[in-house]
Amino acid sequence: MKEHVKDKKTAIMGAALKLFTERGFHGTSTAQISKNAGVATGTLFNYFPTKEDLINSLYFEVKGNLGHSMGVGLEAETTFQDKLKRIWSNLVNWGVNNQEEFLFVGQFCSSPYITKFTRDEVMKEYVFLHNFVDEGIKTGEVRDFPAELVIAMFYQGSREVVNLILDSDSSLDKNKIIADGFQILWRGLAKV
Amino acid sequence: MKEHVKDKKTAIMGAALKLFTERGFHGTSTAQISKNAGVATGTLFNYFPTKEDLINSLYFEVKGNLGHSMGVGLEAETTFQDKLKRIWSNLVNWGVNNQEEFLFVGQFCSSPYITKFTRDEVMKEYVFLHNFVDEGIKTGEVRDFPAELVIAMFYQGSREVVNLILDSDSSLDKNKIIADGFQILWRGLAKV
C-alpha cells in the first residue's frame, strides 16, 4: 500500500520534472502533469496542496539529490586538489546522467516560484562546500580570493562543462572536457 | 510625432523588461505590462502583434545592446591580455549598470519563447568574440583548450562576477572582484 502511494507520488513528480523543464511553470498545467503521470486531476492535489507546493517539493528533492552526489567518494581522496577534482567531476557527472534534473535546477534556481524557505532549506546541503573552500584558502592551497567568488566560478564552471557535453552539436570528448575545465580552474585558483 | 510613437513603444518594452524578469513570461500578463507602461491594453498589440513577438523584440534589443557594449574601447588596448580584460570588464560593467537587462538575458537565453530565428539573429553580434578567442589560441596566447569551453567559462564567469556584485549581502569591492575574477580566468587560460 505504501508502495502504491509512493508510485503515484513519484509518477507525479517525474511528470512534473519533465514538463516544468520543457515548458516552464506557468506553461505546464496540473492537468497535463496528472495526465502524463497517469493519475486523475484530483489525485495530484492529494499529495501537493498546491502547484507551488509541487514545484517546491521537486526543487527540494532534486537539488538535495545533487548536493548528496557532490560528496560521493570524497573520503577516498587524499590531497585537497584531488578532493576538489572529485567534487568537480561528481557535479559534472550528475548533470550529464540526470539531464532533466540538471536543466530543471538551472531553470528554477532563481525562479520566483521557489520560496525563500525552500531555497534556505536546500542550502544546508551546500554548507560543506563552503567550509571546504574556506579551509582550502586558510591552509593556503587556494590563493586568497573571496570565497564566494571561488565557489561561484567553481559551481557555474561545472555547469558550463555539462552544457558543453550535452550540446549535441559539440563532438568533444566528455572526459577531456571535464579534465580541461578543471585544469583551467585549478591553475586559476591554486597558489603558485 | 515620431517621438510620441517611440515613447509608447519604449514604455511598453521597459515595463515588459521589468515584469518578465521579475515574474517570468507566463507569470506576467499583457494587461500588467500595459498598465505599468501607462497605455491601454490594446495599444501593446499595435506595436507587438503577440506577447511572444514582444519578448523576442525585447531579447533582440537587449542582447544586441550587450553585444555592442562588449567591444567598446577595444582599440585602445594593445596586448591580447589587455583586450580580453577590457571585454571582461565591459561585460561585467554592462551587467552592473543594466541590472534588469542582465537578469532578463540570463533568464531567457534558453527559454522556449525566444525563437531560433531571434537567437540566430542575435548570435551575429557574438561572432567577433569567437574569432578573437580562436585567434588567441592560434597565436599561443591562450593554451590549447577547446574554444567553446574557453568562451563559455569566460562569458559565464563574467556573469557570476556580476551576480556577486549585485548580491546585496556581499560587501565586496566591485573593482576588486572584477580584477580577481579576471585573474583567476587568465591564470587558468594563459600559456605559462
Next chain:
Amino acid sequence: MKEHVKDKKTAIMGAALKLFTERGFHGTSTAQISKNAGVATGTLFNYFPTKEDLINSLYFEVKGNLGHSMGVGLEAETTFQDKLKRIWSNLVNWGVNNQEEFLFVGQFCSSPYITKFTRDEVMKEYVFLHNFVDEGIKTGEVRDFPAELVIAMFYQGSREVVNLILDSDSSLDKNKIIADGFQILWRGLAKV
C-alpha cells in the same frame, strides 16, 4: 449519473440553438450560451472544445433529426404521389413543430462555420430522398426534369410553406397551405 451529464450537454445545446438562431454565430458569445444553459463558462468547453465544435455538433444533430423525421410513416403509403406527399408534410410539420431547429438549419446550411466534414456526414441522411426522386423520374411518375432541380424546388418549397405558417401576420389555415403547396408542386412535376 449519465443523466446528469446529459442534462448539462443538452442544456448547452438548447441554449446555443436558440441564441445562434436569434443572433448568429459571432453575435452570440459563449458566455451568453453558458449563462442561458445555467452552467459555468468553463463547463461549455468540457463538452465542446471549441465554439465551432459546438455549432457543428448542433448542426449535425438538428439536421440529422430532420432527415429522420422526413421518412416517418412512409411505409404506410402506397402510391408514389402519396409517399411524396407524406415526405412533404413530414418536412413541413417538422419545421412547424421545431421552429428553432427549422430556422437554425435555414441559417447555417451554407455558413462557413459548418465544416465540409459535418456537411458531408449529414448528407448521408438525404441520399434516400435523391434515390426516391430519381426513381420517380425513371418510372415516369415525374416528368423529365433534372433531379437536382426537382429536389431543390421540393425541399425549398416545403421551407417556404413553413415560413408562411410561422409568419404570425398570416392567418391562413395550416393544413390548407400544406395541401395547396403540395398541389402546386405536384401539378408542376407530375406527368400528365
Next chain:
Amino acid sequence: MKEHVKDKKTAIMGAALKLFTERGFHGTSTAQISKNAGVATGTLFNYFPTKEDLINSLYFEVKGNLGHSMGVGLEAETTFQDKLKRIWSNLVNWGVNNQEEFLFVGQFCSSPYITKFTRDEVMKEYVFLHNFVDEGIKTGEVRDFPAELVIAMFYQGSREVVNLILDSDSSLDKNKIIADGFQILWRGLAKV
C-alpha cells in the same frame, strides 16, 4: 471632387459586400473593410456612422437594385404568362450576373442587423409584384391559391434556380434550367 467622394464610398460598399458575404457581419471587421477598400480606418466612419449603418445602406442598395431589375423589359411582353416568365428570368439572371449581391441578399434577408425600417423601405419596391400576382388570381390566369404562397414559391423558386446554376458541380445548361424551373411553377400555378 464629387467623383472622388463617390469613389471612396463605392469602394467601401464594394469591399463590405464581398466580406460580409464571405465571413458574415460579425466575422468581418471594419478594419478589414477599410483595408480592402484602400482607405483609412477612420474614413469608413465619415460615410457610415456605424457598422450597422453600413450594412443597412448596403442591403437597401442591393435589394433595391434587385427590385428594379425584376421589372425590366416587362412592357415588351403581352400575356400574363409571358410577363411572369420575364420576371422569372430577370430574377434568375440578376442572381447569376450579380453573384455576390445574390448571396448577400440571401444571407442577410432575415438577419438581425437589418432593421425593420430598412426592410420596410425595401419592400416598397416589391409591391408591384404583389399587385401583379393578385391581378393574375383575380383574372383567373392563376388558380386560387393564397397570394403569399404563390409569391413565396415563385421568388424562392427563382433563387433555387440561381443556386443550381452557380453550383459549380452541376453541369446543367443555364437556359434549360431557367425554362424548366418556370415550367414547373407555371404548370403548378396556372388554371387548367
Next chain:
DNA sequence: AATGAATGAGGCTTCATTCAT
C-alpha cells in the same frame, strides 16, 4: 474630408482547485 494611433470593453479559452461519488 482623410488619416491611423489609441482606446478599453468584450470575446474565446485555459486552468488551478474543489467536491460529490
Next chain:
DNA sequence: GATGAATGAAGCCTCATTCAT
C-alpha cells in the same frame, strides 16, 4: 485515497469607434 466533472477568475487578443493632426 482516487476520481474527474464543474467552477469562474483571469489571460490573450480583437475590434468598433474616436480624435488630434
